[in-house]
Amino acid sequence: MTYILKPRFRHPKLPTNALGYTHRDYDGAVSTLCAGCGHDSISAAIIQACFELALPPHRIAKLSGIGCSSKTPTYFLGRSHGFNSVHSRMPSVLTGANLANRDLVYLGVSGDGDSASIGLGQFAHCIRRGVDMVYIVENNGVYGLTKGQFSATADKGSKARRGSVNTDSPIDLVALALQLGASYVARSFSGDKHQLVPLIKGAIQHKGAAFLDVISPCVAFNNNPESTKSFDYVRAHNEAVNQLDFMVEREAITADYAPGTVETVVQHDGSAIRLRKLAPEYDPTDRVSALTYLHQRHAAGEVVTGLLFVESDHGDLHHFLETVEAPLNGLGETELCPGPDILARYNAAHR
Amino acid sequence: MQPTDIRNPDYFHKVVDCQWACPAHTPVPEYIRLIAERRYTEAWAINWHSNVFPGILGRTCDRPCEPACRRGRVEKEPVAICRLKRVAADNKGDISGYIPPAPKQKNGKRVALVGAGPASLTVARDLLPLGYECVIFDGDAKGGGMMRTQIPRFRLPESVTDEEVDLILGMGAATRFGHFVHSLKELLAQGWDAVFVGSGAPRGRELDIPGRKEAADNIHIGIDWLSSVSFGHINKIGERVVVLGGGNTAMDCCRSSRRLGGKEVTVVVRSGFEEMKASPWEKEDAMHEGIPILNFMVPVEFTHNDGVLTGVVFEKVKAEYDARGRRSLVPTGEPPTHIPCDDVLVAIGQENAFPWIERDIGIEFDRWNMPKVDPRTMQSTLPNVFFGGDAAFGPKNIIWAVAHGHDAAVSIDKFCHGEDVNDRPPPGTSLTSQKMGIHEWSYDNDISTDVRYRVPLRETAVALADIRTEVELGFDEKLGYLEAERCLNCDIETVFTGPLCIECDACVDICPVDCITFTDDDSEAELRRRLNAPALNLTQDLYIGGSLKTGRIMVKDEDVCLHCGLCAERCPTGAWDMRKYLIDITQAGPACRSR
Numbered sequence A: 001m002t003y004i005l006k007p008r009f010r011h012p013k014l015p016t017n018a019l020g021y022t023h024r025d026y027d028g029a030v031s032t033l034c035a036g037c038g039h040d041s042i043s044a045a046i047i048q049a050c051f052e053l054a055l056p057p058h059r060i061a062k063l064s065g066i067g068c069s070s071k072t073p074t075y076f077l078g079r080s081h082g083f084n085s086v087h088s089r090m091p092s093v094l095t096g097a098n099l100a101n102r103d104l105v106y107l108g109v110s111g112d113g114d115s116a117s118i119g120l121g122q123f124a125h126c127i128r129r130g131v132d133m134v135y136i137v138e139n140n141g142v143y144g145l146t147k148g149q150f151s152a153t154a155d156k157g158s159k160a161r162r163g164s165v166n167t168d169s170p171i172d173l174v175a176l177a178l179q180l181g182a183s184y185v186a187r188s189f190s191g192d193k194h195q196l197v198p199l200i201k202g203a204i205q206h207k208g209a210a211f212l213d214v215i216s217p218c219v220a221f222n223n224n225p226e227s228t229k230s231f232d233y234v235r236a237h238n239e240a241v242n243q244l245d246f247m248v249e250r251e252a253i254t255a256d257y258a259p260g261t262v263e264t265v266v267q268h269d270g271s272a273i274r275l276r277k278l279a280p281e282y283d284p285t286d287r288v289s290a291l292t293y294l295h296q297r298h299a300a301g302e303v304v305t306g307l308l309f310v311e312s313d314h315g316d317l318h319h320f321l322e323t324v325e326a327p328l329n330g331l332g333e334t335e336l337c338p339g340p341d342i343l344a345r346y347n348a349a350h351r
Numbered sequence B: 001m002q003p004t005d006i007r008n009p010d011y012f013h014k015v016v017d018c019q020w021a022c023p024a025h026t027p028v029p030e031y032i033r034l035i036a037e038r039r040y041t042e043a044w045a046i047n048w049h050s051n052v053f054p055g056i057l058g059r060t061c062d063r064p065c066e067p068a069c070r071r072g073r074v075e076k077e078p079v080a081i082c083r084l085k086r087v088a089a090d091n092k093g094d095i096s097g098y099i100p101p102a103p104k105q106k107n108g109k110r111v112a113l114v115g116a117g118p119a120s121l122t123v124a125r126d127l128l129p130l131g132y133e134c135v136i137f138d139g140d141a142k143g144g145g146m147m148r149t150q151i152p153r154f155r156l157p158e159s160v161t162d163e164e165v166d167l168i169l170g171m172g173a174a175t176r177f178g179h180f181v182h183s184l185k186e187l188l189a190q191g192w193d194a195v196f197v198g199s200g201a202p203r204g205r206e207l208d209i210p211g212r213k214e215a216a217d218n219i220h221i222g223i224d225w226l227s228s229v230s231f232g233h234i235n236k237i238g239e240r241v242v243v244l245g246g247g248n249t250a251m252d253c254c255r256s257s258r259r260l261g262g263k264e265v266t267v268v269v270r271s272g273f274e275e276m277k278a279s280p281w282e283k284e285d286a287m288h289e290g291i292p293i294l295n296f297m298v299p300v301e302f303t304h305n306d307g308v309l310t311g312v313v314f315e316k317v318k319a320e321y322d323a324r325g326r327r328s329l330v331p332t333g334e335p336p337t338h339i340p341c342d343d344v345l346v347a348i349g350q351e352n353a354f355p356w357i358e359r360d361i362g363i364e365f366d367r368w369n370m371p372k373v374d375p376r377t378m379q380s381t382l383p384n385v386f387f388g389g390d391a392a393f394g395p396k397n398i399i400w401a402v403a404h405g406h407d408a409a410v411s412i413d414k415f416c417h418g419e420d421v422n423d424r425p426p427p428g429t430s431l432t433s434q435k436m437g438i439h440e441w442s443y444d445n446d447i448s449t450d451v452r453y454r455v456p457l458r459e460t461a462v463a464l465a466d467i468r469t470e471v472e473l474g475f476d477e478k479l480g481y482l483e484a485e486r487c488l489n490c491d492i493e494t495v496f497t498g499p500l501c502i503e504c505d506a507c508v509d510i511c512p513v514d515c516i517t518f519t520d521d522d523s524e525a526e527l528r529r530r531l532n533a534p535a536l537n538l539t540q541d542l543y544i545g546g547s548l549k550t551g552r553i554m555v556k557d558e559d560v561c562l563h564c565g566l567c568a569e570r571c572p573t574g575a576w577d578m579r580k581y582l583i584d585i586t587q588a589g590p591a592c593r594s595r
Helices: A038-052 A068-075 A090-100 A112-116 A120-129 A173-180 A193-205 A231-237 A287-299 A317-321 A340-349 B009-015 B017-021 B028-036 B040-051 B054-060 B081-091 B118-130 B158-169 B184-188 B222-230 B248-259 B280-288 B398-416 B460-465 B477-484 B506-510 B524-530 B566-570
Strands: A060-064 A081-084 A105-111 A133-139 A184-189 A209-215 A238-240 A242-247 A262-266 A272-277 A303-310 B110-114 B133-138 B174-177 B194-197 B219-221 B240-244 B264-268 B297-305 B308-321 B327-331 B337-340 B343-346 B385-387 B428-433 B435-437 B492-496 B516-519 B542-545 B553-557 B576-584
Touching (some): A038 A209, A068 A081, A068 A133, A090 A105, A090 A120, A090 A133, A112 A120, A112 A133, A120 A173, A133 A173, A173 A209, A173 A303, A184 A193, A193 A242, A231 A238, A242 A303, A272 A303, B009 B017, B009 B576, B040 B054, B054 B158, B081 B477, B110 B118, B118 B133, B118 B194, B118 B398, B184 B194, B194 B398, B219 B222, B222 B248, B240 B248, B240 B308, B248 B280, B248 B343, B248 B460, B492 B542, B492 B553, B506 B566, B524 B542
Parallel strands (some): A060 A081, A105 A133, A238 A303, B133 B174, B219 B343
Antiparallel strands (some): A262 A272, B308 B337, B516 B553, B542 B553
């Protein structure tokens, strides 16, 4: 915890984006999390992604529940909309907000407790419905705010700092998300922004439910070498299937890639994401084989990271429900009260 | 790249830009913190130890520290270091405990000091406590040299000069004031163990153009005129005055003229306004007193009426640059301008003059007629004769004279003990953690965003009425505190211990100025280009930390680091620590000797 405000001064040569902002313009308040918390790195990655995409801060809504992770929206995007909901209810609140105003970028920030324990049902249904959002779980495997009990995502056999061993089977949120129909699924690591930032950018550009499981070591309670969520363990067992080189527009491939090592996925809006394959046999567009691969590698003790699955024309909740294009706050009286004739016709259709 | 060796005393010294830039290497942030704590006496003592004249320099220093100040790279203006020094001097209490006493038992060595200016006084200050017998010779009746004779009283009250000069004389220096040394040969014949020449650059440059001789009564050489004003020999000047020259002496001349009856005082310079040698603040002060500065005008003739000066004719010029970027001033072809005036002050430069040094006594001179002096040891080609101040390398300023004095004192001490003067002592350094608690530091790491405070001035009408009225009122305690808080504490260093680092990125994320990057090793040029924020200031080092588990390196660009300590606050393992780096340049005494 830091008591002073982050000094206003910035590097004079800081790059600016298309809006003329530096990444400092996407800052929030100084974090009150423990020094070295992985969550702070994820906050920095979100800041960097929004900066690089040149998103207008006032067009972003960040929502969260309860927990260390759910505190973090205070620490990034200080000029965006924010909603700190009841424990685990971020998905519901976000779904409502998204239905009311589909024009904002929705960023749901949650943790392994908030999403895999109390909020498992919320998580499942929000993903099922294909709400157009970025759902980030900052996954450290412990309940940090209550002093480090194992959470539902802790691996069986993982050891806590004080020596206790987790005996419960873990919930793999990535596998769940795949099963539940998420159309963009990725896993990354707070200690690897090189991988994480492009994945967040891809998720923001993706139309539909984009799920990111980010392993984020808890330096206070779960960063001992015997923990499978520690810096050392994740670095030693990280198996990235690909590296996402995010491109906003379709451009010629300038870098020299060996044939068959690059996959280009065109998104719904015409933008393209470019994946450099690191595991040649891995196909990120095949939901079933992705699940199988995940299970196999997990059994081998490895942590699979990268863009694990993407389906660019899946659609989202608005598409499925055929809702009106304009945000509700943009509708006038004539659209909202179309008159007795329309009402009569509507009622007649139900007779 | 190789990990940075922070044991090299220069590495962190360079990070303390102000101290590195100060010729006397005054530990600036250390005394600024003391001012903020209202510990003025201790702040004064730190200054006195390093630069010998805190009260004088706090009003008149050329402040090489300020252009170097890191604050000037993160916002518009540097910390007002110079005027903070004055705050320490103005508010100090009893300083007697800080003055080293001269021992009753002398060491038997006798040193003659020629000139009683800042260089000689510094040598005396350093040598007297060691038991040397120091005898200072000066043609003037009082000590202080150019500090007393050339700096006008409205910038430097005589009481301040008296106090700081007398402090040193009171340590036991013998004086031969009013005694001009006419022959170094004769002086050497008196059998001194060492002679120090700190006689300054006492000759003002002449302007030999038509009318100079005829109108001589109203054409004065700037530094001689200032000196006469200082001693009260001159107390008035004509209503219309033209000052020729663009240096600080010219600024002192024009401002003095305004106080001695000059109503229309004009400064005219050959070069452009921007290229003038005067410090920007001195130009500002002159213009504030209603003195216009005209540029690109070359004086070609003094006009006179039967020997009574009537004005100066100027040719208008413009600057042209050749392919190699060298400037030449070429006439614009416009008709010459005549500026009518009653008096002219010529302040176009100073020269050294050594008619009193015989050329056959073993002191070699170069082709510019300057003595050959070793810039490190200040020793001349005659081993027992040392030079310093303006006498050594031509006109500089007080703080350089002080630095020369310290260096010469070390050399004299070593020389008198039969040691090699080229074997220079290393500085004393210390690097101490400032951690007081989990997120508590012994210094105020909350960065003030205040902009530079202006020193309050006396009302112009009052200031112009009397040449002895000091214009600047100085910072009061409150302004002094607020200005002191602007200091970024660049001597509190970010020290990185690679083996402790878990590469969590916490420091990278929190750094407000993006100066930390963890990356793969590369050449320095390549690294500078691809850090989180480009490191384009090549005068500032990259701090490289190794021993990381992933095999990457930590690169910190020192350039705009705020020393806020947030990296260390956010570090979970203590791989970053904030440590105070103090560097004390070894002065004459047992510590500078090898046995």
